[in-house]
Amino acid sequence: MSVPSPAGPACCHGAGSEPALVASAAEMERELARERTLLRRRLSVAAVLTLLVMLSSLPHMLGRHSLPLLPPWFTSPWTQLLLTTPVLFWCGQEFFSGAASAFRRHSADMNTLVAAGTGIAWLTSLVATLAPQLLTAEGLPADVYYETAAVILTLVLLGRLLEARARGQTSEAIRRLLQLQPPTARVLRGGVPQEIPVALVAVGDLVQVRPGEKLPVDGVVVEGSSWVEESMLSGEPTPVAKGPGDTVIGASLNRSGSFTFRVSQVGADTVLAQIVELVRQAQSSRTRVQRLADQVVGWFVPAVIALAIAAFVVWFLVSGNAVLAMLFLVSVLVIACPCALGLATPTSIMVASGKGAENGLIFRSAEALETAGGLRTLVLDKTGTLTRGQPAVTDFERLPGGRLAAPELLAAVAALEERSEHPLAEAIVRYLRPQLPEPPLAAVEGFEALAGRGIRGRSGSHELLVGSPRWFSELGLDVTPLEPLVARLEAAACSVAAVAVDGRIEACFGIADPLKPDAAAAVAALRRLGLQVVLLSGDARRTAEVVGAQLGLDRVIAEVRPADKAAVIRDLQARGEGPVAMVGDGLNDAPALAQADVGLAMGTGTDVAIAASDITLISGQLAGVPAAIELSRHAMANIRQNLVFAFAYNVAGIPIAAGLLFPLTGWLLSPMLAGAAMAFSSVSVVSNALRLRRFRPTPLPTAARR
Incomplete structure (x- = not known):
């Protein structure tokens, strides 16, 4: 098995590539950790100081001169100034530097808005603190707004910290991928096995693998046989039989048996390294969704500043009173x-x-x-996502004329299968155990397992064979009575394990990976939400199409190799079928989850798939997929409503703050009233957001469950 090299620049090839990948991932993780540490420190300081500022401003907010429990010096504007200044200019220094950078580019962003709002509130309060007579001489209150500036900075810092924590998932996914590879390999040098670091393994080396060990690199088996668990790379639950001439993949697990393989790929050429690179490329190339608020800020900030300056100029020219004109400017801002x-x-x-x-x-x-609510296409992995990810017996058929009675036959098969480590054998034992009495099963003699064929042994005076019909044909057994059953079971995407007693076929098991109970209902719910649903699988086309038919899906993409899953997502995006979501659970799904506009991982899947995803379904139930989309749509509608509330009071109040009614009514919207309007809009926003707590996902229809 091989994976084509990813397009575009990749890390250098060769034995030294793993250390380079590890170093790069570690440096990225250290940088993000430093950023999170600094943000946490600044947020902690800002939160403590903001709490003190709010306590200090309580008399002012309650319209009282003092409170019994708060000493006068604590409620003084000078105390609020000392507490607020470090919040703005140390905790929030990045907003002011960002605003300055945007100004140099002749643009405005959220940094501009935060810096302008908090800076003006602080400067106005500073004037009222240092020279209150300038305001009182005009009969105006010397109000301060330190708590407003501090609260804004603290809330925005909290948002930045949450964003930094989300970005840390990229390096975490890559780190977990790299941890799958064992650090050393047992290489034959001069016929003698030696433990050496994986980075020193070269193409052409012979590597020994024992039971229970992970394979260090990719290669081809030259001696021995075994069952190799590739689920951490393929997501498929069934180990694969490996013998001379078969390809093996680094980081896969040797379940049983020992073998020797010749190294064919090392460094960046291995399947694991290329999956790491695919995850890195997909995550780093993903475009960030532009928030509606950011789009508004681009014109809102310059417009507000222009209106404030215009109000100052007009009223200074009309009244000749600089203090009055300044009040209009401050009220607008x-x-x-x-x-x-x-x-x-x-x-x-x-x-x-x-x-x-x-x-x-x-x-x-x-x-x-944000993105989940606008999805158009949803791609579903099969194994472990739509199916249980564990083989189970779905059919058991006895052929007429058997030599053993049913209880005796079942007990003999169970005794034989208990000796096998193959997952299909485990499925048969799980099926048979409830049908057998409690006493121990009969002893089995001469047990032998043949990779890719089946098992054999003696139970009492009878020789039993359990395996594939193809193996029985090779042994010269008459498989004609079995052919109709095999055709029916294979048409239903089942693996077939036949049973022969003393050279005569007596029964067969149909084994499949059954669909999850809520799979059909979840797919139906997704289609009702207007999504195009696509089944994506590495299985044979017939198997995948059978599952697609059971779910009512017309679009099935089968026989897809691990690295090609991300390419399928890219192709759907390029054809304009996006935004595209991917739902999966295996390691091989990680690049596709990262490439998709939204990646959803089953909580019961691999850690790497979860780390590479955008949304994790903790329970592993497919009902979570339509629920996530519904919640996204409710949240985005709520955000749009919040933006209306955020601007309604402000935009309606800006003309009044600029003095539109002053010539007619003499009504001046003081900065204090402007602050009250601003606070009321905040209350409206928070109250509306809390309505989301009443969200309940639409239950899946019971009739559609399987």
């Missing part, structure tokens, strides 16, 4: 302060994420929550 805008998106995101967790849905980022 304060009422347009981004407190509600800063809450509009993160509050809904936090509430929706909490509701998701209650329903077994873990969203890795706000982008995933």
Whole structure:
């Protein structure tokens, strides 16, 4: 098995590539850890100081001169100034540097809005603290707004920390992938086995593998045979028989038997290294979803600043009073302060994420929550996602004229299969055990397992064979009575294990990976939500099409190798069928999960698939997929409503703050009233976001369950 090299620049080939990949992933993880540590430190300081500022401003907010429990010095504007200044200029320094950078590019972004709102609130408060007589001389209150600036900075810092934690999932996925490879290999040098680091293994070396060990690199078996568990790479539950001439993959697990293989690929050429690179490329190339608030900020900030300056100029020319004109300027800027805008998106995101967790849905980022509601195409992996991921007996048929009575035959087969390590044997034993009495099973003599064929042994005076019909044909047994059963079972995507007693075929088992109980209902729910559902599988086309027919799916993509799954997602995106989501659980699904606009991983799947995904379904139930899409749509509708609330009071109040009514009524919207309007818009936003707590996913129809 091989994977084509990913397009575009890749890491260098050769034995030294693994250390380079490890070093790169480790450096990325260290950098993200440093960023998270700094953000946590700044958020902690900001939260403590903001709490103190809010306590200090309580008398002002309650309209009282003092409170019994708070000393006068603590409620002084000077104390609030000392507490707020480090929040702005140390904890929030990145917002001011970001605003300055945007200004140099002649643009505006959320940093501009945060810096302008908090900076103006701080500067206005500073003037009221240092020279209150400038305001009181005009009969105006010397109000301060330190708590407003501190609260805005603290909330936005919290959002930045959550975003940084989400970005850490990229390096975590790559680190877990690299950990699958064993650090050493047992290489034959001069006929003597030697333990050497994997980085020193070269193409052409002979490597020995014992039972229970992981394969260090890719190669071809030259001696011995075994069953190799490739589920960590393929996602398929059934180990594969390996013998001379068969390809083996690094990081797969040797279940039983020992063998020697010749190394064919090392470094960046191995399947594992190429999957690592595919995950890295897909995650780093994903475009970030642009929030609606960011689009608005581009024109809102310059427009507000222009209106504020215009109000100052007009009223200075009309009245000749610089203090009065300055009040109009400050009122416009304060009422347009981004407190509600800063809450509009993160509050809904936090509430929706909490509701998701209650329903077994873990969203890795706000982008995933936003994008899921707009999906057009959803790709479903088969094994472990639509199916249970564990083989089970679905059919058992006895042929007429058997030599053994049913109880005796079942007991003999169970005794023989208990000696085998093959998962199909485990499925047969699980099926037979409830039908057998409690006493120990009969002894088996001469047990022998033949990789890829079956098992044989003696129970009492009878010789038993359990294996594939093809093996029975090779042994010269008459398989004609079995052919109709084999045809029917294989048409239903079942593996067939036949039973022969003393050279005569007496029964056969049909073994398959059954669909999950909620698979059909979940697919039906997804189609009702307007999504195109595609089945993607590495299985043979007939097997995949049988599963697709059971689910009512017309679009099935089968026989897809691990590295090609990400290419299928890219192709769907390139054809304009996006946004595209991928649902999977195996390691081979990790590149496709990362490539998709939204990756959903089963919580019962591999750690790497979960780490590479955007949404994790903790329970492993498919009902979580339509629930995640429904929650996303509710959350995005809630965010749009919040943005209306965030701007409604502010935009309506800006003309009044600019003095539109002053010539007619003498009514001046003071900065204090502007702050109250801003606070009321924040209350509206939070109250509306809390409505998401009432979200309940639509139950799957019982009739569609299997």
